[in-house]
Amino acid sequence: MNPSYSFLVGTMILNKVFLRLLVPTVAIIALVLATADSAIAEMPFADGQTVLVLGDSITQNGQYVALAEAYLWAAYPDRKIDVISIGLSSETVSGITEPVHPFPRPNVHDRMTKALDVAKPDWVVVCYGMNDGIYHPKSPEIEEAYRKGLTKLVDQVAKRGAKLVLLTPPSFDIDAPPIQNQLKKVETGEPYGYQNPYRDYDKTLTALGDVVKSLASSAHVDRVIDVHQATDDYLKRVKAAVADYAYGDGIHPPADGHLTMAIGLLAGLGCDADDAEATLIHLTGLTPADCTIAATDEQKEFHKLLLDRFSRRSAAYRKAVGVPEPMKVDGLPVDEANVGATATEKTLRQMIFARPKPPAMPAYAPYAEAAEKRWNAAIKELETLDQSEQHPDDAILFVGSSSVRLWETIESDMAPFSVIRRGYGGARFSDLAVFAQRLITPHQYAAMVVFVANDVTGRSTDISVDEVERLxxxxVNVSQQHQSESPVLLVEITPTASRLVAWPKIRRVNDRLREIASSTPNVYFVETADYYLDARGKPIDEYFKSDRLHQTEAGYAVWGALIKRRLSEVLAAGGKGPLVPDQLVPATISN
Incomplete structure (x- = not known):
């Protein structure tokens, strides 16, 4: 999704690293505003519609719901969308309970009819799963109970004529201090449950998420939104940057986790994720854990009013629908709660639009601080080369990771093209995006070649395929804003024995790079992967060093020939000819 920030409604307070890296330009702003209408068209909730939100204690807490509603006020001020959230602690959709739980877990189906009667929704948003796995290892029995419960819910919603949005369960974090402290009290042999969760319980939730995704093809499910992927990506990112990060109690997300859920939900509804994050940070002062800033008094007041409104209204509807014994709910009558909620909403909307617009947050912003700490010295060394090296204006700029940095024969392999080599070991798109301005804009070049292969390696810190595409x-945009006439060539990630376990996901990254080339003017894809595989589909040993990752001279000879052939084709057509990037694959490797 291209960045769209036209809905930003205040001045964002940015951390020092972000301010240092942000280089706003008229061209960027123009690009941002041009994409706004498409985002509006995609968001499905229409003016006058009611949205019912169901879920467990995470939804009863509901910060993610309240944040999403605040964004809808900001982004779609002309739409009156009534969001009614009645999440209930301990609840499941499967109807199963771990034996050690103090009472049978509530089953949403016991209050489903009343909930639909009271809310009369046009849309129903559902987020269950955290309790449905009963904190056990994944099993066919648990998954089948969950599937049956969701299928029954789908049917109930369909009979009312409402549209349904299913969310996967969010992440579970065994490393959270409250869980670790609780596990110290657990005796050997104690059965699994909410006080003694299975250590790899997140795998159970992933399996339940797959069940949710399998229902996407149902005629009665409008869409499935993968909230688990959003929270999983977030956890990996912040844990890499913040050594002592704590994800709530491991089950219930902290405020920044709810912010992540809200952004994931809004993105799944067709809103722009970057715009949503920037807007919500601006309004509430909440920030991701890896770029913390102090909230202002005004932001704290907005956040407090927002959550108070949500809690009171949610409690009122929960009481009207009813909860099973031994659970209790203390809430106002719905009519009385709605009067107060309407007045508070008016105040919150006035606060939203009383402030100036903030600057746009670029895709790389969440990674900026960590990238600066790890790579700034390496980037400064490359900037030193900018002062000492001289290159013609028609040189080819190569940027990327160690395959670029270690390519000692690049000058001869690329001749007669002149080459500017700006690679650094271990580069990922998540940091190359941070340093793109510094690495690209000092140069004049006939074309830019990009190779980055470290975002997906089979490790727990890998980012999602969607995130790789976004970065x-x-x-690509940095290059095109700098020199729009210079083509950009994206080189396919090569298969390596050291990362073969991740090859299926790497192929998906390659597919996204190919899609960028196919859908973006003057961007081209360089096919390489098939040339590195033998008849059995395994990486060819002679092309790689003993680390089974970096290329030998023989490997670089193949790589150079493929890149040079593709580069020659693109430049021969002026970068604008009838080339179709994903169809021009060299029939032979030759110079």
């Missing part, structure tokens, strides 16, 4: 598009 890669940013790098």
């Amino acid at each position: 890669a598009r940013h790098v």
Whole structure:
């Protein structure tokens, strides 16, 4: 999704690293505003519609719901969308309970009819799963109970004529201090449950998320939104940047986790994720854990009013629908709660639009601080080369990771093209996007070649394929804003024995890079992967060093020939000819 920030409604307070890296330009602003209408068209909730939100204690807490509603006020001020959230602690959709739980877990189906009667929704948003796995290892029995419960819910909603949005369960974090402290009290042999969760319980939730995704093809499910992927990506990112990060109690997300859920939900509804994050940070002062800033008094007041309104209204509807014994709910009558909620909403809307617009947050912003700490010295060394090296204006700029940095024969392999080599070991798109301005804009070049292969390696810190695409598009945009006439060539990630376990996901990254080339003018894809595989589909040993990752001279000879052939084709057509990027694959490797 291309960045769209036209809905930003205040001045964002940015951390020092972000301010240092942000280089706003008229061209960027123009690009941002041009994409706004498409985002509006995609969001499905229409003026006058009611949205019912169901879920467990995470939804009863409901910060993610309240944040999403605040964004809808900001982004779609002309739409009156009534969001009614009645999440209930301990509840499941499957109807199962772990034996050690003090009472049978509530089953949403016991209050489903009343909930639909009271809310009369046009849309129903559902987020269950955290309790449905009963904190056990994944099993066919648990998954089948969950599937049956969701299928029954789908049917109930369909009979009322409402549209349904299913969310996957969010992440579970065994490393959270409250869980670790609780596990110290657990005796050997104690059965699994909410006080003694299975250590790899997140795998159970992933499996339940797959069940949710399998229902996407149902005629009665409007869409499935992968909230688990959003929270999983977030956890990996902040844990890499913040050594002592704590994800709530491991089950219930902290405020920044709810912010992540809200952004994931809004993105799944067709809103722009970057715009949503920037807007919500601006309004509430909430920030991701890896770029913390102090909230202002005005932001704290907005956040407090927002959550108070949500809690009181949610409690009122929960009481009207009813909860099973031994659970209790203390809430106002719905009519009385709605009067107060309407007045508070008016105040919150006035606060939203009383402030000036903030600057746009670029795709790389969440990674900026960590990238600066790890790579700034390496980037400064490359900037030193900018002062000492001289290159013609028609040189080819190569940027990327160690395959670029270690390519000692690049000058001869690329001749007669002149080459500017700006690679650094271990580069990812998540940091190349941060440094793109510094690495690209000092140069004049006939074309830019990009190779980055470290975002997906089979490790727990890998980012999602969607995130790789978003960051890669940013790098491409930097070049096109700097020199729109110079083509950009994205080189396919090569298969390596050291990362073969991740090859299926790497192929998906390659597909996204190919899609960027196919959909973006003057961007081209360089096919390489098939040339590195033998008849059995395994990486060819002679092309790689003993680390089974970096290329030998023989490997670089193949790589150079493929890149040079593709580069020659693109430049021969002026970068604008009838080339179709994903169809021009060299029939032979030759110079």
